[in-house]
Amino acid sequence: MCGIVGYIGKDQAAPILLDGLTKLEYRGYDSAGVAVFDGEAIKMVKAKGKIDNLKSRCNNGESLKGTQGIGHTRWATHGEPSDLNAHPHMNAKETLSVVHNGIIENFLELKEKLQKRGYTFLSDTDTEVIVQLLDFYYKGDILSALVETLRRVEGSYSLGILDADDSEHIYAAKKDSPLIIGISESGNFVASDIPAILKYTDKVIILEDNEIVRLSRDSVEIFNMDLEPVDKEIMTIDWDISAAEKGGYEHFMMKEIHEQPKAIRDCISPRIKDSEIMLHELRLTEDEIKDLKKVNIIACGSAYHAGCVGKYVLEECARIPTEVFLASEFRYSDPVVDEGTLAIIISQSGETADTKAAMKEAKRLGARTFAIVNAVGSSIARESDDVMYTWAGPEIAVATTKGYTTQVCSLYLLAMYMGKIRGTLPDESYAEMLKELLLLPEKIESILSEKEHIQYIANRFSGLKDVFFIGRNIDYSAALEASLKLKEISYVHSDAYAAGELKHGTISLIEKGTLVISLATQEKLYGKIVSNMIEVRARGAFVMAVTNEDNKAIEESSDYALYIPKTHHSFTAVLSVIPCQLFAYYVAVEKGCDVDKPRNLAKSVTVE
Numbered sequence: 001m002c003g004i005v006g007y008i009g010k011d012q013a014a015p016i017l018l019d020g021l022t023k024l025e026y027r028g029y030d031s032a033g034v035a036v037f038d039g040e041a042i043k044m045v046k047a048k049g050k051i052d053n054l055k056s057r058c059n060n061g062e063s064l065k066g067t068q069g070i071g072h073t074r075w076a077t078h079g080e081p082s083d084l085n086a087h088p089h090m091n092a093k094e095t096l097s098v099v100h101n102g103i104i105e106n107f108l109e110l111k112e113k114l115q116k117r118g119y120t121f122l123s124d125t126d127t128e129v130i131v132q133l134l135d136f137y138y139k140g141d142i143l144s145a146l147v148e149t150l151r152r153v154e155g156s157y158s159l160g161i162l163d164a165d166d167s168e169h170i171y172a173a174k175k176d177s178p179l180i181i182g183i184s185e186s187g188n189f190v191a192s193d194i195p196a197i198l199k200y201t202d203k204v205i206i207l208e209d210n211e212i213v214r215l216s217r218d219s220v221e222i223f224n225m226d227l228e229p230v231d232k233e234i235m236t237i238d239w240d241i242s243a244a245e246k247g248g249y250e251h252f253m254m255k256e257i258h259e260q261p262k263a264i265r266d267c268i269s270p271r272i273k274d275s276e277i278m279l280h281e282l283r284l285t286e287d288e289i290k291d292l293k294k295v296n297i298i299a300c301g302s303a304y305h306a307g308c309v310g311k312y313v314l315e316e317c318a319r320i321p322t323e324v325f326l327a328s329e330f331r332y333s334d335p336v337v338d339e340g341t342l343a344i345i346i347s348q349s350g351e352t353a354d355t356k357a358a359m360k361e362a363k364r365l366g367a368r369t370f371a372i373v374n375a376v377g378s379s380i381a382r383e384s385d386d387v388m389y390t391w392a393g394p395e396i397a398v399a400t401t402k403g404y405t406t407q408v409c410s411l412y413l414l415a416m417y418m419g420k421i422r423g424t425l426p427d428e429s430y431a432e433m434l435k436e437l438l439l440l441p442e443k444i445e446s447i448l449s450e451k452e453h454i455q456y457i458a459n460r461f462s463g464l465k466d467v468f469f470i471g472r473n474i475d476y477s478a479a480l481e482a483s484l485k486l487k488e489i490s491y492v493h494s495d496a497y498a499a500g501e502l503k504h505g506t507i508s509l510i511e512k513g514t515l516v517i518s519l520a521t522q523e524k525l526y527g528k529i530v531s532n533m534i535e536v537r538a539r540g541a542f543v544m545a546v547t548n549e550d551n552k553a554i555e556e557s558s559d560y561a562l563y564i565p566k567t568h569h570s571f572t573a574v575l576s577v578i579p580c581q582l583f584a585y586y587v588a589v590e591k592g593c594d595v596d597k598p599r600n601l602a603k604s605v606t607v608e
Contacts (some may be wrong), residue, residue, distance in 0.1 A: 002101040003027035006070040006160040009187015013069035014061030020196035028075030031086035035097040036069035046086035070160040072099035079124025091135035095164040100127040102156035102177040172213040181205040188215045202237045206377035251595045253397035261441035263402040266391040277417045281388040293340030295322040302404045303346040308477035309573040310411035317419030330358040337365035345371045348403035350378020436568040443565040458586030470499040471519035478573040482580030490588035499532040512540030520547040521572035533557045
């Protein structure tokens with residue numbers, strides 16, 4: 001949940017490092033720091049808070065001279081955010097400097113051993129153990145010292161390392177935390193994510209676990225833990241650089257909300273040929289699909305909410321029992337999994353620590369694993385039996401939007417594909433759903449064209465302390481995601497409930513002035529959800545309904561109504577969340593919140 005960037009080349013390193021860290025600030029913004037080797041010594045500058053604080057301290061990099069360096073933006077795990085706990089960390093002689101993403105689980109044990117040998121620690125971090133171990137094992141060969149260090153540490157890491165005795169290289173290593181290498185004519189890079197280096201190069205190498213890298217100004221060497229050379233494929237990234245910039249929008253989140261029509265087209269269109277869904281990514285035979293006994297969907301956060309939608313659609317289309325698990329609970333729940341189980345693993349980053357661990361447990365128990373991820377070459381993508389990329393493009397805002405909707409659309413494709421093969425989805429229904437699926441992007445565009453109306457309502461309610469979302473059936477799953485969007489970026493207390501559960505306790509929280517947002521898109525349940533709306537209005541609540549465009553009658557039971565275009569009942573979970581994303585965004589902006597980087601959150605949760 002931290003961001004790393006390193007550079008060695010022909011140009012001054014500090015401005016490049018600061019630029020890369022700015023692109024990675026979504027990964028952590030408690031503190032930041034850079035270290036640059038000027039030919040004689042390593043010079044380091046660190047600052048608590050956002051990257052701008054660091055830029056001010058080093059005059060936008062002008063005060064740090066040198067063409068090789070490393071940088072870091074931190075999301076705190078060990079030790080409070082402070083200048084002292086910020087990375088990089090150095091040894092006492094200031095000859096070694098390290099940045100780290102991940103968690104060293106045995107750092108206390110290692111720290112005690114090093115202290116007994118006379119080492120003094122300045123920070124509260126687990127990372128400082130790494131640089132002190134490097135110092136302990138260093139005998140003139142940094143690679144050998146790094147191998148010895150990595151064999152002693154337990155946990156996850158991606159590392160960037162400077163050695164003052166080596167003016168020709170920087171070093172990196174990876175285990176269970178993302179790390180890439182960038183290659184350009186002006187120098188070479190190491191980074192946690194592609195946006196950090198996309199301005200400088202589109203040529204990248206995706207590192208695997210237990211790989212060590214030595215970068216020079218004109219070469220890249222990769223080794224295994226035995227220091228044997230490893231050959232790696234160089235990938236060309238076809239993202240436009242503007243995909244990692246705001247593109248005229250005030251915030252990345254609003255830009256990404258508006259990118260959803262394109263993202264969904266990119267997700268679904270390549271997988272539909274001649275009116276048939278083609279999922280070559282799922283390498284199960286038709287007989288194996290027919291023989292599946294159940295599906296387990298495993299995910300965290302918004303991906304879990306996507307999975308909740310997927311449960312309804314898989315059971316309706318493919319008639320296969322489906323259970324949705326929070327990844328953090330899955331491996332501790334003694335799950336019933338066997339060879340007849342398909343485990344669907346959902347993660348935007350493909351690096352979510354709890355989800356990775358749950359996937360490994362599902363595989364150990366015999367399940368076939370099928371990953372739905374956005375990040376190409378990520379750990380989950382590589383380690384799953386099969387992988388389906390959502391093709392959402394880079395998502396910079398911490399609160400996911402297009403990541404979520406493309407995950408849901410991927411599940412729609414999977415459910416319809418399996419339903420067709422299993423003979424549980426009639427041809428007529430299949431054709432109708434396929435037609436409506438392809439129309440989702442333009443229907444989202446029509447919702448986005450009404451955003452001013454949503455902004456007006458959001459401004460009206462920006463001062464509220466409590467908001468409740470309610471829904472039935474697939475609307476309840478969408479309500480979970482809608483509620484999360486509001487709470488994570490606006491800090492308004494928000495909860496989502498299955499509407500029928502209100503009377504079983506929750507209605508006691510409804511009082512005069514409370515806002516209840518009712519998702520009401522399931523036509524067969526209109527009467528039921530309207531009854532719940534009437535119940536809360538009778539207790540003084542304001543009610544805002546999100547419903548289908550032909551359901552004007554709902555205005556009699558609500559104070560405000562937001563309409564979505566009519567679609568297949570399963571696909572409303574994508575359309576109904578769009579006005580809720582906008583509502584959350586406008587509430588957060590009106591409250592003055594940092595929309596793209598909400599407090600205490602990070603984009604990629606790479607620790608448990």
